Every structure is written in structure tokens, then in C-alpha cells.
Amino acid sequence: MFGHFCFCVSVKLSCFEMARIQINFFIIIFISFVLTHTLSAVRDVFSAVLPHTVTALTDSCVLIPCTFNINTFEEKLQNTTQIYGIWLKKTSRFAGDKSLVVFNSSQNIIQGFRHIEMIGNLTERNCSTVFYNIMMKHSDPYYFRIEMEPNVFRATFNTNPYDASDSSKTVKINVTDSPKPPELMSSHNLCKYVMEGTAVNLNCSAEAPCPKQPPTLSWTNIPKSANIITQLQEKPDKTHSVFSSMTFNASYMDHKMNISCTATYPRNILNNITVISTVMLNISFPPKETYFIIEPSASVTVGTNVTFTCKSKASPSNDMTYTWYKRGQKTPLAQEKKMSFIVTHNNTGWYFCTAMNKHGNQSSKEIQLFITGSFKAVIYGCIGGLLALLVISAVFYYMRTKTLSQTNTRRKDQTADKNEDMPEIYYNNSIEINMKSILSEKETDDVHYEEIDFYKPHTKHINKKNPETEYAEIQRKRQINSVQKQEELYSQVKIK
Numbered sequence: 001m002f003g004h005f006c007f008c009v010s011v012k013l014s015c016f017e018m019a020r021i022q023i024n025f026f027i028i029i030f031i032s033f034v035l036t037h038t039l040s041a042v043r044d045v046f047s048a049v050l051p052h053t054v055t056a057l058t059d060s061c062v063l064i065p066c067t068f069n070i071n072t073f074e075e076k077l078q079n080t081t082q083i084y085g086i087w088l089k090k091t092s093r094f095a096g097d098k099s100l101v102v103f104n105s106s107q108n109i110i111q112g113f114r115h116i117e118m119i120g121n122l123t124e125r126n127c128s129t130v131f132y133n134i135m136m137k138h139s140d141p142y143y144f145r146i147e148m149e150p151n152v153f154r155a156t157f158n159t160n161p162y163d164a165s166d167s168s169k170t171v172k173i174n175v176t177d178s179p180k181p182p183e184l185m186s187s188h189n190l191c192k193y194v195m196e197g198t199a200v201n202l203n204c205s206a207e208a209p210c211p212k213q214p215p216t217l218s219w220t221n222i223p224k225s226a227n228i229i230t231q232l233q234e235k236p237d238k239t240h241s242v243f244s245s246m247t248f249n250a251s252y253m254d255h256k257m258n259i260s261c262t263a264t265y266p267r268n269i270l271n272n273i274t275v276i277s278t279v280m281l282n283i284s285f286p287p288k289e290t291y292f293i294i295e296p297s298a299s300v301t302v303g304t305n306v307t308f309t310c311k312s313k314a315s316p317s318n319d320m321t322y323t324w325y326k327r328g329q330k331t332p333l334a335q336e337k338k339m340s341f342i343v344t345h346n347n348t349g350w351y352f353c354t355a356m357n358k359h360g361n362q363s364s365k366e367i368q369l370f371i372t373g374s375f376k377a378v379i380y381g382c383i384g385g386l387l388a389l390l391v392i393s394a395v396f397y398y399m400r401t402k403t404l405s406q407t408n409t410r411r412k413d414q415t416a417d418k419n420e421d422m423p424e425i426y427y428n429n430s431i432e433i434n435m436k437s438i439l440s441e442k443e444t445d446d447v448h449y450e451e452i453d454f455y456k457p458h459t460k461h462i463n464k465k466n467p468e469t470e471y472a473e474i475q476r477k478r479q480i481n482s483v484q485k486q487e488e489l490y491s492q493v494k495i496k
């Protein structure tokens with residue numbers, strides 16, 4: 001947006017003003033008065049190029065890029081000893097009112113500002129100026145005036161000499177506490193989907209009204225493949241901006257990612273100001289990370305209601321289809337995200353699901369469904385085992401008492417078959433084993449009993465010696481021992 005100021009001095013001389021970027025209209029001004037100090041300067045034409053508005057941040061500075069043109073400027077310069085650049089505020093109608101002068105480069109007169117610096121070289125038609133320590137009260141239209149002394153040329157640059165209050169074509173300084181968020185633009189329309197693998201470019205630009213203290217730009221959620229270039233740029237209207245360009249390869253992992261560009265404006269005394277712009281990436285891609293879960297578990301008992309749930313990431317995901325397969329079977333089992341069934345023995349095997357959207361499909365890994373023994377069976381088994389144990393113990397107890405009484409009463413004729421003592425419980429191997437152990441216990445029992453009872457004659461010979469002999473031997477040993485001891489004692493006494 002340019003204010004291209006044009007002023008025509010001679011009567012009925014028409015001139016046009018044109019904005020280079022968007023403004024595609026012409027303003028034709030017919031001038032009816034003379035603004036000149038010399039009759040000879042009938043054809044003095046002059047114009048200045050300034051931005052229409054600049055937005056300045058409080059406690060920062062603002063650069064007004066400014067160039068001007070005056071016909072036969074070089075010629076005029078030769079007659080000039082002093083050239084003053086002057087900034088007036090509020091009106092272009094100077095009329096000698098010194099209170100309107102905010103800056104006069106002659107003696108560096110500054111009014112209402114802490115500091116103003118004309119950085120442009122006036123002899124090169126450059127009137128660029130920096131206003132420092134901007135405050136809210138500085139929001140005003142400003143007019144550039146040039147004075148070439150002695151009496152060569154004096155003029156205030158304005159477009160509309162009829163209406164001095166028309167500031168539409170002069171520079172307006174807008175002071176703000178909150179700068180505009182950075183402008184974030186993409187090479188692709190991010191409202192639509194960008195196919196995975198496409199190179200995407202995001203441009204972030206933040207105005208830099210004070211190029212000496214430009215904002216810093218930073219990105220968040222930077223995609224892995226991103227390449228970032230940041231630089232200070234001059235816009236067509238010669239104001240500055242910080243520009244950062246990020247290029248990346250769209251990945252499915254960046255889908256729905258909110259990428260932000262943050263501009264941080266430094267200030268002198270006040271805190272830095274941060275403004276953020278965010279875009280959300282919409283990336284389309286075929287199914288990724290496809291897997292499934294089995295609930296309650298992949299190891300189930302017959303009769304369990306199992307649910308298989310297929311999961312996958314895809315974009316778009318609204319038209320996703322899921323298909324279930326069992327290894328070795330070509331026909332799909334189901335065409336839903338979830339598949340439930342009551343487990344029977346023939347459900348064991350390997351399963352997988354396939355997710356599909358309009359960009360492609362992906363299969364999950366296979367998972368094996370196991371069938372384990374039923375819980376009921378385990379419980380019944382336990383109860384059965386316990387009952388069997390109880391029965392066996394009872395039988396054993398009964399047999400033992402019975403055997404005891406039998407041995408007492410039938411000791412002499414104990415050639416009787418053992419079968420008599422055995423309970424009729426041969427229905428199970430484990431019980432047979434138990435019976436064997438019962439038998440061996442019974443035998444030792446008998447031996448024990450017989451040892452106590454060894455005077456009595458017996459007919460049962462199970463693994464034993466003659467107890468009488470044994471007894472005799474012990475007796476003899478004891479006798480020998482006592483004799484020996486006595487002898488020793490005796491001998492000891494004797495020696496004494």
C-alpha cells in the first residue's frame with residue numbers, strides 16, 4: 001500500500017496518483033491555486049512514497065521508509081546550502097505553526113518524542129526516519145516536509161491540497177500494545193488434505209516495524225523432515241518483516257498436528273510480547289500401525305465370549321473398512337471393526353485383521369487364540385481329588401484298625417490271603433499306588449508288633465530275623481561289657 005503523493009503547481013495541469021499494489025484507480029486533481037514562492041517555478045512537481053500506515057509497538061521503535069521526488073531536484077540542490085527534512089503531525093497545512101513540528105533535521109529538533117532519527121540521505125531523495133520509544137499518544141498521521149534553503153524549495157508532501165484533514169495518503173502511525181499475530185501461509189490449502197509424502201511449505205511472516213529490534217520467530221511441532229530458513233525481509237512497501245519458511249515432507253505422524261509460529265517482539269523496558277499463529281495439518285494416508293486386541297484374552301476357555309477389535313491409523317478414517325481372517329481360510333470371517341463369538345474347540349488358530357481406506361490397506365500381525373482347560377473343570381477336578389483323598393484316608397483308617405484286631409485274633413493262622421484286607425477300590429491307578437503304600441505300612445506295623453511280642457510263636461515271616469537270637473546276643477554283649485568294666489575298675493584299684 002503506497003501513498004504516492006503528487007502535487008501539481010501550474011493551473012489546470014492534471015496529474016495522476018496510483019497505488020502500485022492494489023489500488024487500481026486514478027485520482028485526477030485539478031489545481032486552482034498556486035503554491036510557490038517564485039513565478040519561475042511554474043512546473044514544480046513533487047511526490048513522496050511512504051507506507052499508508054505503519055503499526056508501531058509501544059516501547060519499541062518504528063521505521064518510516066520514505067523517498068521523495070521533486071522535479072529538477074539535482075538542479076535545485078546546486079542552489080541549496082541547507083536541506084531540512086521535517087515531520088509534521090496531524091496536518092499538512094503547516095502555516096508556520098511550530099507546535100505541529102515533531103522533527104526538524106536542521107538542528108535535530110525533536111518535539112513530543114524521546115528520539116527521532118532521519119536515517120535516509122535527503123540529497124539522495126531518501127527521507128526514511130526512525131521514531132523511537134513509541135507511546136500510545138504517538139498515534140497520528142504524519143507529513144513529510146522539505147525545506148531547501150535559501151529559498152530554493154519548500155513543500156509539505158500531501159495528496160489532497162483541498163482537504164488537509166484527508167490523511168488517507170499520508171503515513172499514519174498506529175500504536176499498539178499487541179502486535180498482529182504472524183501471518184501463516186501454506187503452499188497447500190491446509191483445510192483440504194495433503195497426501196502423505198508431499199513436500200509442504202509453510203511461510204510465517206511477522207511485521208518488523210522496528211528493524212533494529214525485529215521479532216524472533218520460532219516454530220512448534222516441527223515435523224522431522226523440516227528445513228527452516230528465517231530472514232529479515234523488505235516488503236514491497238519497504239516496511240520490514242521477519243520471514244520464516246519451513247519445508248517438510250508430509251508424514252502420517254504429522255496428521256492433525258498443530259504447527260505454530262510464534263513471534264516474540266523485544267521491547268526496551270516493558271516485557272517482550274509474544275503472538276502466535278497456528279495451522280493444523282490434514283494429511284491423508286493409507287492405514288498404518290494396524291493391530292488387534294482380543295478381549296478378555298488370547299487364552300480362553302470353551303464357552304467364553306471373545307471380542308476381537310481391530311485398530312489402525314488412517315486418514316481419512318471415516319470410510320475405513322476392517323476385515324477379519326483366520327489363517328488357512330480364504331473367506332473373511334467378518335467385515336467389522338469388532339468381531340465377537342462364543343469360543344468352541346475349533347476356534348483355536350491364528351487370526352489377523354486388515355484395515356482399508358481409499359488410499360490403501362494394511363494387515364495386522366497374526367495372533368493365536370488358545371483354548372485352555374475350563375475353570376469349572378479345574379474346580380470339579382479339585383473337589384473330586386479331595387473327595388478321593390478323604391475316601392482313601394477313611395479306607396486306610398478302617399483297614400488299619402481292622403488289621404490290628406485281626407493280627408491279635410488271627411496271629412497263628414495269618415497265612416490268610418491279603419486280598420481279604422484289601423478294599424474293593426481297584427478302579428484307579430493312583431489308588432493302586434496308595435494301596436501298595438498302605439500294604440508296606442501294614443507290614444512294618446506287623447514287624448513292630450512282633451518285636452514287642454517276640455516270645456509268642458508266629459507264622460508270618462516278613463523280612464525279619466529270629467528275635468530270640470538277637471536278644472541273646474544283646475544280653476551277651478551287655479554281660480561282656482559289665483565284666484570288662486568291672487575288670488577295668490578292679491585293675492585300676494589294684495594298681496593304686
Ligand SMILES: *[C@@H]1O[C@H](CO)[C@@H](O)[C@H](O)[C@H]1NC(C)=O
Nearest residue numbers: 084086098101104106107147
Ligand atoms: C527548521 O529549522 C530551521 C533552522 O533552525 C528553520 O530555519 C526552519 O524554519 C525550521 N523549519 C520548521 C518547519 O520548523
Ligand SMILES: *[C@@H]1O[C@H](CO)[C@@H](O)[C@H](O)[C@H]1NC(C)=O
Nearest residue numbers: 066067119120121126127128
Ligand atoms: C533509504 O535509507 C535507508 C537508510 O540508509 C536505507 O536502508 C534504504 O534502503 C534507503 N532507501 C532507498 C529507497 O534507497
Ligand SMILES: *[C@@H]1O[C@H](CO)[C@@H](O)[C@H](O)[C@H]1NC(C)=O
Nearest residue numbers: 196197198199200248249250
Ligand atoms: C517424502 O518421504 C517419503 C518417504 O520417506 C519419500 O518416499 C518421498 O520421496 C519424500 N518426498 C519428498 C518430496 O521429499
Ligand SMILES: *[C@@H]1O[C@H](CO)[C@@H](O)[C@H](O)[C@H]1NC(C)=O
Nearest residue numbers: 255256257258259279280281
Ligand atoms: C489441534 O487443534 C485442534 C483444534 O484446536 C484440536 O482439535 C486437535 O486435537 C489439535 N491437535 C493436536 C495434535 O493436539
Ligand SMILES: *[C@@H]1O[C@H](CO)[C@@H](O)[C@H](O)[C@H]1NC(C)=O
Nearest residue numbers: 304305306307339340341342
Ligand atoms: C459377546 O460380547 C459382545 C460384546 O460384549 C456382545 O455384543 C455380544 O452380544 C456377546 N455375544 C454373546 C453371544 O453373548
Ligand SMILES: *[C@@H]1O[C@H](CO)[C@@H](O)[C@H](O)[C@H]1NC(C)=O
Nearest residue numbers: 326329343344345346347348
Ligand atoms: C466347529 O465345530 C462345530 C461342531 O463341532 C461345527 O458345527 C462348526 O461348523 C465348526 N466351526 C468351524 C469354524 O469349523
